[in-house]
Amino acid sequence: MEAHEYAIAPADSPWLESLPVHPLLTAEFDADPGAVYDWLRRTYGPVAPVGLMGVPVWLVLDYAEVLQVLRNECQWRRDVRYWRARAEGRLPHGWPLLAGYEVRQTMFMDDEEHLAARSTLHSALRPFQEERSPQGWELRAAVARYADELVGVLAAESGTAGFADLGAQYTRPLLLMVTTRLFGCPVELGEELVMDLWRMVDGGPDAGPATGRALAAMTRLAAHRRARPGDDLTSYLLLADAGLSDEQLGRELFMNAVCLNDITGNMVLNTLLEVLRGNASVRRSLSAGQLGETVNRAALVNPPVANMCFRFAARDVRLGNFWVRAGEVVSPSAAAAHQDLLAIGSSAMVGSTVSTRAHLGWGAGAHGCPSSARELGEMIVATAVGRVFDHFTKAELAIPEDQLPWRSGPVVRGLKLLPVRYELSGPPPSVPRPWAAGEPVADGRARGVLSALRRFMFGGKKDA
Numbered sequence: 413m414e415a416h417e418y419a420i421a422p423a424d425s426p427w428l429e430s431l432p433v434h435p436l437l438t439a440e441f442d443a444d445p446g447a448v449y450d451w452l453r454r455t456y457g458p459v460a461p462v463g464l465m466g467v468p469v470w471l472v473l474d475y476a477e478v479l480q481v482l483r484n485e486c487q488w489r490r491d492v493r494y495w496r497a498r499a500e501g502r503l504p505h506g507w508p509l510l511a512g513y514e515v516r517q518t519m520f521m522d523d524e525e526h527l528a529a530r531s532t533l534h535s536a537l538r539p540f541q542e543e544r545s546p547q548g549w550e551l552r553a554a555v556a557r558y559a560d561e562l563v564g565v566l567a568a569e570s571g572t573a574g575f576a577d578l579g580a581q582y583t584r585p586l587l588l589m590v591t592t593r594l595f596g597c598p599v600e601l602g603e604e605l606v607m608d609l610w611r612m613v614d615g616g617p618d619a620g621p622a623t624g625r626a627l628a629a630m631t632r633l634a635a636h637r638r639a640r641p642g643d644d645l646t647s648y649l650l651l652a653d654a655g656l657s658d659e660q661l662g663r664e665l666f667m668n669a670v671c672l673n674d675i676t677g678n679m680v681l682n683t684l685l686e687v688l689r690g691n692a693s694v695r696r697s698l699s700a701g702q703l704g705e706t707v708n709r710a711a712l713v714n715p716p717v718a719n720m721c722f723r724f725a726a727r728d729v730r731l732g733n734f735w736v737r738a739g740e741v742v743s744p745s746a747a748a749a750h751q752d753l754l755a756i757g758s759s760a761m762v763g764s765t766v767s768t769r770a771h772l773g774w775g776a777g778a779h780g781c782p783s784s785a786r787e788l789g790e791m792i793v794a795t796a797v798g799r800v801f802d803h804f805t806k807a808e809l810a811i812p813e814d815q816l817p818w819r820s821g822p823v824v825r826g827l828k829l830l831p832v833r834y835e836l837s838g839p840p841p842s843v844p845r846p847w848a849a850g851e852p853v854a855d856g857r858a859r860g861v862l863s864a865l866r867r868f869m870f871g872g873k874k875d876a
């Protein structure tokens with residue numbers, strides 16, 4: 413067998429925990445993360461020690477180093493058991509970000525186990541990928557129909573011209589409707605799920621119980637679909653791997669729910685914002701009908717997964733100006749890497765319609781967003797953004813750009829609200845009759861959609 417010689421950090425190189433760290437999640441970071449990345453880069457170079465809720469982490473800032481981490485899965489492990497501070501019980505008691513990392517699913521697996529889980533997801537998503545398969549066609553039609561219905565409801569409530577929050581009144585309900593349908597949920601998923609997923613991803617004070625609630629809901633769904641298989645992702649996951657327990661399937665659904673609702677939702681909002689704020693190249697690609705390119709450009713400016721999930725060093729390794737020791741934790745920052753990339757590429761890349769596919773909005777390497785999931789995400793974002801601009805002849809930000817409320821967590825950067833002033837381009841899309849008339853409907857799915865709409869429009873009140 414070939415013997416490998418690995419480098420060992422020189423004894424005098426500092427351990428992460430011995431360095432003074434700057435907390436990352438500050439008001440300044442909330443207002444302008446780019447300025448914080450800039451300062452960290454100027455102070456430390458391509459990799460900087462930062463504090464995340466009291467725990468030191470290496471934040472990887474430069475494009476080359478981020479790619480180096482993403483592409484070398486032998487050196488950079490995903491399994492949380494590689495984290496030395498956790499193994500030695502040195503994390504603060506109840507540290508809120510740990511709840512999410514303890515959920516063992518595809519994203520936090522390595523090697524064969526990881527490959528097998530990815531392949532299961534891939535097989536289960538395949539029917540929905542193909543435009544000409546009944547499942548693919550129906551899902552595409554449903555996404556467009558839900559988007560139209562939501563615009564119709566907006567118009568029914570606020571008129572053909574008025575104000576709307578494209579976060580709470582359009583993007584979030586749309587993604588919940590899509591998840592309800594794709595996962596085969598017997599009852600519609602509500603905003604409580606989104607809030608629990610946010611709490612987990614952001615490490616909110618209630619992250620542990622929130623993660624528990626969302627996992628329990630997904631495990632119940634797994635058990636339900638095992639008993640009554642349908643034409644949905646949950647049932648197809650079971651078909652692809654009959655050995656999945658309800659708990660394991662629940663964990664996979666849970667992480668896919670985060671990707672669908674939080675990440676895809678943020679991508680919709682970030683893309684809408686780039687168009688609304690008049691980013692010329694984003695608008696140009698949109699008006700040229702290149703929705704995929706529009707999404708790429710928006711991802712470059714503002715990737716929804718701003719700082720990717722932790723990786724743990726398998727061995728000592730030199731990264732940037734530091735030695736990272738075996739068992740230390742790094743977070744590769746797509747947002748900081750894009751800033752670096754744009755500085756390297758200067759205006760040639762942003763100003764023209766040359767490919768922007770170098771962005772890391774989908775991650776990269778063995779743990780990058782799986783192609784089938786990515787195609788699904790792209791289809792949803794393109795449809796959601798496209799339908800807004802198909803329906804609205806005029807849409808502009810209703811508050812100054814610098815007052816938009818952002819959610820800047822350890823992983824995600826996304827808009828809490830996207831308030832716009834709009835004018836519809838024609839007669840409003842029709843809303844399903846029962847919405848207008850308040851009648852019950854025979855079709856459970858339609859009723860689910862309508863009650864989800866009502867809940868969103870009327871601030872969480874249960875429908876009669």
Ligand code: HEM
Pocket residue numbers: 518519520530533667668671672675676679716717720721722772773774775776778779780781782785786788789790793
């Ligand atoms: C526009 C929408 C989306 C964006 C921007 C996005 C972005 C990403 C990124 C950046 C990663 C890598 C994270 C890391 O390395 O730490 C990732 C991984 C992943 N995404 Fe997506 N995603 C999107 C939609 C989706 C959807 C719709 C699904 C599922 C239905 C999905 C499922 C996954 C899974 C399972 C992984 C983990 C892959 C692994 O670890 O092997 N994503 N995604």
